Amino acid sequence: MTETAERVPVACPSCSPDVETVHEVLTMGGGKATVRCTECSHVHKVTPETDEEVERDVVVSQDGESFSATVDAPPKETVAVGEEFILETEEAIMVVRITDLQLSEEKRTDEAKVEDVETFWTRAVDNVRVNVTINPDDGSHDDSTSVKIDVPGDYEFEVGESEEFANEEFKVKSIAIRDDAEGYHFNPLSEEGDTAIAKDVKRVYGDDETSSAWSAW
Template sequence: MSEHVERAPVACPSCSPDRETVHEVLTTGGGTATVRCTECGHTHKAPLEDENTVEPTVVVSQDGDSFTATVEMPGDERVEKGDEFILETDDVIMQVRVTAIEVGPEERVGRADAGDIDTVWSRAVDNVSVPITVHPRDGEGDGTRSLDLQLPGDEEFTIGETYEFGEEEFEVEAIHVRDSAVANYDFQKLGHEGDTVLAKDVKRVYGIDKSSKAWSAW
């Protein structure tokens, strides 16, 4: 997202009329700005070029629901599938990941300049839902069960490690990575001890039951 310009290269009529120096932007409006030279402290008016900004539509998916917003960005900024950015609206501030880019009716691409984009499809990744399939230890117990955990997106799952969430305890044996995050890992399906995946990148975790009920006598 673009931010208010605080510094700009401008020629200073006091100390450098023939070359640009760094100026602090104090106020803007009417096509000109009040700026202060950082070399000599002189304050004066100067024209500033407005940055070409656009506001493409952003569709955000979160836990099965979705909402629509807009994001302001430079028109020449390159947006790619898998990019992450902070989306700020009147109601929410969240980190989202680009899952698709639409540049025309039913025309989706992997990357595009912001000025060419109609809609950015995205997924909230600061807090995510992680589906987990837990298999019984050595075939014991009631069988396979599914969990759905709400976790921070930067939570890590490592194959071979044991995790506890409330009464649930399991050892991770495999992880399936989301399509939008495959480029960050060696493979989409990971099964080697020590392989680590962030919760926001997980499509599904597979684990072996280590909870106390898995050891109960039946």
């Protein structure tokens, strides 16, 4: 049983000098590859393109603090605010979402090629801290309390559903969505059954259910 030959798209000097066609790689050596055109069977040598990457600075925001790191990426790749990528640091491997792209000291943009980017501004999204405002069960807003809860980035909140974290129990009333989140048609979400995952959430608003919770005593 033979292995399937590796195939690469390159121009063929015999039948297609201007347009790339599929070629089978026959041998590799000396920085060159011997290939055979699958259209006309012409055999010739090519110099494979190298996967060049450039190093760029990354600033990561996590739980109200920030730290710096670096990432290697193809210079011609287009990146945009809202996209996520895996960042490896000496301390941990995490998923981060791009919140801003800095091209120079005074210029920022929502989309650019990696080669034009000076710094990726990001926030960690695999584990996140969500702000929650809880209103008293009597409907007033004067005595509202604010808490922060730590959950996985893909944890789902649903309007109308009850949540319980430590000593807090509340019913989700509405959900404010972050500016860098995509796929939501309304902001805030307030219809019963509306859902959002934690990494997309700016703040959850809920009605207190702690005092009305059933107790056996």
